[in-house]
Amino acid sequence: xxxxxxxxxxxxxxxxxxxxxxxxxxxxxxxxxxxxxxxxxxxxxxxxxxxxxxxxxxxxxxxxxxxxxxxxxxxxxxxxxxxxxxxxxxxxxxxxxxxxxxxxxxxxxxxxxxxxxxxxxxxxxxxxxxxxxxxxxxxxxxxxxxxxxxxxxxxxxxxxxxxxxxxxxxxxxxxxxxxxxxxxxxxxxxxxxxxxxxxxxxxxxxxxxxxxxxx
Amino acid sequence: xxxxxxxxxxxxxxxxxxxxxxxxxxxxxxxxxxxxxxxxxxxxxxxxxxxxxxxxxxxxxxxxxxxxxxxxxxxxxxxxxxxxxxxxxxxxxxxxxxxxxxxxxxxxxxxxxxxxxxxxxxxxxxxxxxxxxxxxxxxxxxxxxxxxxxxxxxxxxxxxxxxxxxxxxxxxxxxxxxxxxxxxxxxxxxxxxxxxxxxxxxxxxxxxxxxxxxxxxxxxxxxxxxxxxxxxxxxxxxxxxxxxxxxxxxxxxxxxxxxxxxxxxxxxxxxxxxxxxxxxxxxxxxxxxxxxxxxxxxxxxxxxxxxxxxxxxxxxxxxxxxxxxxx
Numbered sequence: 001x002x003x004x005x006x007x008x009x010x011x012x013x014x015x016x017x018x019x020x021x022x023x024x025x026x027x028x029x030x031x032x033x034x035x036x037x038x039x040x041x042x043x044x045x046x047x048x049x050x051x052x053x054x055x056x057x058x059x060x061x062x063x064x065x066x067x068x069x070x071x072x073x074x075x076x077x078x079x080x081x082x083x084x085x086x087x088x089x090x091x092x093x094x095x096x097x098x099x100x101x102x103x104x105x106x107x108x109x110x111x112x113x114x115x116x117x118x119x120x121x122x123x124x125x126x127x128x129x130x131x132x133x134x135x136x137x138x139x140x141x142x143x144x145x146x147x148x149x150x151x152x153x154x155x156x157x158x159x160x161x162x163x164x165x166x167x168x169x170x171x172x173x174x175x176x177x178x179x180x181x182x183x184x185x186x187x188x189x190x191x192x193x194x195x196x197x198x199x200x201x202x203x204x205x206x207x208x209x210x211x212x213x214x215x
Numbered sequence: 216x217x218x219x220x221x222x223x224x225x226x227x228x229x230x231x232x233x234x235x236x237x238x239x240x241x242x243x244x245x246x247x248x249x250x251x252x253x254x255x256x257x258x259x260x261x262x263x264x265x266x267x268x269x270x271x272x273x274x275x276x277x278x279x280x281x282x283x284x285x286x287x288x289x290x291x292x293x294x295x296x297x298x299x300x301x302x303x304x305x306x307x308x309x310x311x312x313x314x315x316x317x318x319x320x321x322x323x324x325x326x327x328x329x330x331x332x333x334x335x336x337x338x339x340x341x342x343x344x345x346x347x348x349x350x351x352x353x354x355x356x357x358x359x360x361x362x363x364x365x366x367x368x369x370x371x372x373x374x375x376x377x378x379x380x381x382x383x384x385x386x387x388x389x390x391x392x393x394x395x396x397x398x399x400x401x402x403x404x405x406x407x408x409x410x411x412x413x414x415x416x417x418x419x420x421x422x423x424x425x426x427x428x429x430x431x432x433x434x435x436x437x438x439x440x441x442x443x444x445x446x447x448x449x450x451x452x453x454x455x456x457x458x459x460x461x462x463x464x465x466x467x468x469x470x471x472x473x474x475x476x477x478x479x480x481x482x483x484x485x486x487x488x489x490x491x492x493x494x495x496x497x498x499x500x501x502x503x504x505x506x507x508x509x510x511x512x513x514x515x516x517x518x519x520x521x522x523x524x525x526x527x528x529x530x531x532x533x534x535x536x537x538x539x540x541x542x
Binding site (some may be wrong): 025030032033034035037038039042043071072073074076077078079080081118119169173174175176178179180181183209 | 245248268289291292293294295296297298321322323326327329330349350356357360408410411415418428429430432433434435436
């Protein structure tokens, strides 16, 4: 992985978030307060403007800079959570110019751990962690097993989707949906939806790049 | 969506500009990062800083001024502000006696203020407001929301700070007022976040949401609309079950409108609620009726009760000079 790939991934995430606007919005209207899509979009927009600055940075500092930028831009609950993810990832990759798959998996795991710490939440609470934690565990497993990139991305996408759908049957104990009690049942968590959209977009971008390399 | 708007992206800037321009000499506003502060820097007192999503006006910027807040950090609509706003506000208003953050208990607000508190490099403390009784509190959850009772915390803590109390004394006042305060609300409609362009939830003409927060989100349950007195019974029932006041206790009764309910109805609610408090052996000796902690144009109201003691009465009665609260 290198910074060029990070920039491609950000662009892919931005496109995918915009393409899923109505679904993310309607989930947040159902069990949130209707600002989640707007906040995530604001984060994507500011990162798109940041790419010229990121271009020549190593991955670690670039990810850290992304985190700092989001911290001052998004606000809400997503702001501190998403930015702590990027900052922790950047921290873990300090001094690594071309992280390999295992290093990337470890960095991703440290990012997810930072979200857990900052949000004081864990799996089963109907938050974005219900997608991020299982995906992170699978990524470590697949990277350790030297799984080829194609099947690795496909399996991660499936894992994200499966766990995102599973939040439908959960009652929230953290986040805005907590105030709804049982009324949150039957609705997918909006934060999980945007995480799933982002993970799928990154996986697709990687797969596409791989196809281009082959042809 | 029908709103007085020029451009979605400039709503906040123009609204804050208007707030400040309408109070000559009282307030100043800074952008990038955004905060509203007292025009005159008041030396030698604990700096009180609050903030939260916009859409709850006059909370919080309308409570900046003598006897209340030193600065407020408005976020986007219903979205908590960011740590850089809090740090810039603190740098602008602190006078060497520490910074007290007053934070409504939501995941976003508490995380952003927590990060600011960690980064500040000045002595600081936080009062977390969680007066909403619609939600059960438990150790393993987000906990109760901060709603209209935030005003009581900001007013009384502000009076203590103005009188020269030290940082931890101010925090103790805030915590004590919060513990003595309970609120609950109902809504007849949702509201429309400008950037979203449509109402957060749909509701039939004969229904109401009981146990709502202040973000136009659904509440704990949906019921058929009923006479005001019966609604007041439900709200006060939950509030008094939480506060468990002894008979004869003096209380402050606050009827807060969410932005879309006429004052006529808010006074009617006050009439019903004060009567019921007296019937329960309580004495409503202080009151506040109006739209203070709103949810854009949501129709509905909340009741807040604060159990008073002599110190709290003195702090409540102390002079205050802000855009939205003045005596």
